[in-house]
Amino acid sequence: MLVDDLNLIVCGVGGQGVVLSSDILANAFLKSGYDVKATDIIGLGQRGGSVVTHVRAGEKVISPLIKKGEADILLSFEKYEALRWSRYLKEEGLLIVNDKKVTPTSVTEKLQDDIDLDRLLGELDYERMIIDISSILRDDEISSKYTNTFMLGMLSMKTSIESRVWEESIGENVTVGFREDNIKAFRVGRKLFQMKAEEN
Amino acid sequence: MKKMLTGNQGTALGSYESGVSYATGYPGTPCTEVLNELSSFTDIDCEWSTNEKVALEVACGVSISGRRSLVLMKTLGLNVAADAFTQLSGTPINGGIVLVVADDVGRIVGDDYQDCRFYNIMSQVPLLEPSDSQEAREFMKIAFEISERFETPVIFRLNSITSKSKSVVHINQEIDRPGKRYRRIHKKSLQKTIGNVVRFGFDNYDSPKLKDYWHDFNENWNRLSSYSKDIEINRVELQDSTIGVIASGVSYLYGKEVLPKASFLKLGLVFPLPQKIIKEFIEKHEKVYVLEDGHPIIEKEIRNMGFEVEGESIFPRFPHMLYFTPDIIEEKILGKVKEREEVRVPFRLPVNCPGCSHNVINDLLKKNNIKAVGGIGCGGLGAFPHFGAIDVVKCMGSSFGIAYGFNKLGSDDEKIVGIMGDGEFWHTGINGLLNIIWNNGDCTLIINDNLTVAMTGGQKNISSPLESHSNKRRISIERVCRSIGVDRVHVIDSYDVEELEKVLLDEIEKKGVSVIISRRKCLIFS
Structure with a gap:
């Protein structure tokens, strides 16, 4: 039942739940019989730093890090980070991005010039889904803090792992009081992906 | 049962299963998690010690009493513990001592370039280096066996990737805990x-x-x-005779991924090097590469044996690169260069959280154009160019000594203020203060007390409020300062900006030693 090796990059800024997402992902793949490696790379500082995780699943995973140009999917909770790590995607890879900007501190503190983010993102030649997740969650009366599990829901549609296994993995990785809302957000994410896929 | 564990967790599990009695250490990214993890087992005692040197000395005492101990620190911490370490290495020990030391190769999570393996060579201490979490668990058991069999401390080297990377570990339903090991065979350790x-x-x-x-x-x-030369964690995997790779740690996995047809000599026990195996391996291959995170240390040792290997020649180190990635190996050995241009994205500098008490001090220093020497931790972020509030930052606890030295011979109208956090003060900073008092210096000093060691995730320190059921004894910063003879001690709420500013400006004009304790709990961790 195992598909070919799957390489995923999950990224965002500190506090957006990148590490939790990598735990949920890794656990879901493990439960489905894959070998998995998931490596979180977290910069200095407690809040607001760039965070990226390499998640690899397959029959047998050797390196914990993905080579540039070999990721199947890049899941980004933030647009600057999507662009920063975009070179990890393979040509036919899929870019899933939350339509949210967190301006880097080097720009707000005037140490570096800003870039034309939307234009540069637009110029990337990948299949992409850039979605304003907080507004979708708002429509469903779900807090935007569940953006990460929503996006995992979208990503889950590109894997052969059953929805039940995903939800189990979410349940095991979040505290009891937040389970229901996380799973709700996850389901909305799956539905949205389905809808978008049908539109195309 | 299979479980996803980080390298830190694998390390903790392996040491628990080795019958460790006592675990000590000082928090340091990326390996802090090891001790957190160990403290979740009920039948093992753990402590964050006041600093790394003390942590190692405690372990040394535990060893003399015949028990196994683990000591945790990042590489910069080993600098602090170096005196204790080099002395320890010359004596036979009783109970096993394993130092878990994490190098931040590539400065992925921090800001240093050091390689703990220099200490192994200097002190002739064996070093093991795992590649993933399963190995971390298994190697830990071997590390303790070596430590006791050869009566020597052992360094267990992690890095930013092996510490944090989660990989599959096979775990028995029942964790294998042989009970706390006891071994005491001779008096030489005393x-x-x-x-x-x-x-x-x-x-x-x-x-x-x-x-x-x-x-x-x-x-x-x-x-x-x-x-x-006989240990199974040094493994030869013979394949194609054109390319041979000698590798250790996570670099081995990168190499395996990029060069699946090459032969490998994987070093689990890195020091002492298995010279005979290395010689045989090199003689069997046309070209041999060395892949090691950090400085080219194994490579130089092999060259000293009289062999030609490729390493630094194609992987230049300082100041460019001290770590490997599969991409770097692919580019340098196979000549594959990625065609697509890199996208330049502005970087994210670390900042203090909104409302952090450190920001108050930073703003005051800037506003009043006060020269300051700071330290490590969240307070040190004030030295980054976007704040530019602190002029000098060296190492943990160093600012009081530096301020004293600067003020000693400087002119009165160009004084420098020394600043450190509560964690730093207890770690090593208190020594600087004692020196100022003893030598009758003139200094205005600020202790930014947020009641925790914040940068590494909120560990308690000596003056942090005690947790319920804690059997520790809390010590007061202000009482210590007063009792050792600080002329004026002020305790001010960090949010009382007016009062802080008034006292600070007033104190800078005065002779003698004053300590301003600016206190406000960390918004995240305390």
Whole structure:
């Protein structure tokens, strides 16, 4: 039942739940019989730093890090980070991005010039889904803090792992009081992906 | 059962399963998690010690009493513990001691370039390096066996990737805990001084009365070297004879991924190097590469054996690169260059959280144009160019000593203020303050007390509020300052900006030593 090796990059800024997402992902793949490696790379500082995780699943995973140009999917909770790590995607890879900007501190503190983010993102030649997740969650009366599990829901549609296994993995990785809302957000994410896929 | 564990968790599990009695250490990214993890087991005692040197000394005492101990620190912490470490390495020990040391190779999570393996070479201490979490768990057991069999401390080297990377570990339903190990075989561990006096070529060298005390350090190292050629964690994987790769740690996995057809010599026990295996391996291959995170240390040792290997020649180190990635190996060995241009994205500098008490001090310094020397931790972020509030930052606890030195011979109208956090003060900073008092210096000092060690995730320190059921004893910063003779001690709420500013400006004008404790709990961790 195992598909070919799957390489995923999950990224965002500190506090957006990148590490939790990598735990949920890794656990879901493990439960489905894959070998998995998931490596979180977290910069200095407690809040607001760039965070990226390499998640690899397959029959047998050797390196914990993905080579540039070999990721199947890049899941980004933030647009600057999507662009920063975009070179990890393979040509036919899929870019899933939350339509949210967190301006880097080097720009707000005037140490570096800003870039034309939307234009540069637009110029990337990948299949992409850039979605304003907080507004979708708002429509469903779900807090935007569940953006990460929503996006995992979208990503889950590109894997052969059953929805039940995903939800189990979410349940095991979040505290009891937040389970229901996380799973709700996850389901909305799956539905949205389905809808978008049908539109195309 | 299979479980996803980080390298840190694998390390903790392996040491638990090795029957460790006591775990000590000082928090340091990326390996802090090891001790957090160990403290979740009920039948093992853990402590964050006041600093790394003390942590190692505690472990040394535990060893002399015949129990196994683990000591945790990042590489910069080993600098702090270096005196204790080099002394420890010359004496036979009783209970096993394993130092878990994490190098931040590539400065992925921090800001340093150091390689703990220099300490191994200097002190002739064995070093093991796992590649993933399963190995971390297994190697830990071997590390303790080596430590006791050869009566030496062992360094267990992690790095930013092996520490944090989660990989699959096979776990028995019941965790294998052999009980706390006890081993006490000789008195030599108590007799370092005599051991050394006898060793260094005096006439009494052969005296039968003293011979018993002499620890034959060299003989021990030779026994270890011969053991290293048989140990199963040094593994030869012969394939194609054109390319051979000698690798350790996570670099081995990168190499395997990029060069699936090459032969590999994987070093699990990195020091002492298995010279015979290395020689045979090199002779069998046309070209041999060395992949090692950090400085080219294994490579140089192999060159010293008289062999030509490729390493630094194609992987230039300082100041460019001290770590490997699969991409770097692919580019340098296979000549594959990625065609697509890199996208330049502005970087994210670390900042203090909104509302952080450190920001208050930083703003005051800038506003009043006060020169300041700071330290490590969240307070040190004030030195980054986007704040530019702090002029000098060196190492943990160094700012009081530096401020004192600067003010000693400087002019009165160009004084520098010393700043440190509560964590730093207890770690090593208190020594700087004692020195100022003893030498009758003039200094205005600020202790930014957020009641926790924040940068590494909110560990408690000596003056942090005690947790319920804690059996520790809390010590007050202000009482210590007053009792050692600080002329004026002020305790001010960090949010009382007016008062802070008034006192600070007032104190800078005065002679003597003043300590301003600016206190406000960390918004995240306390």
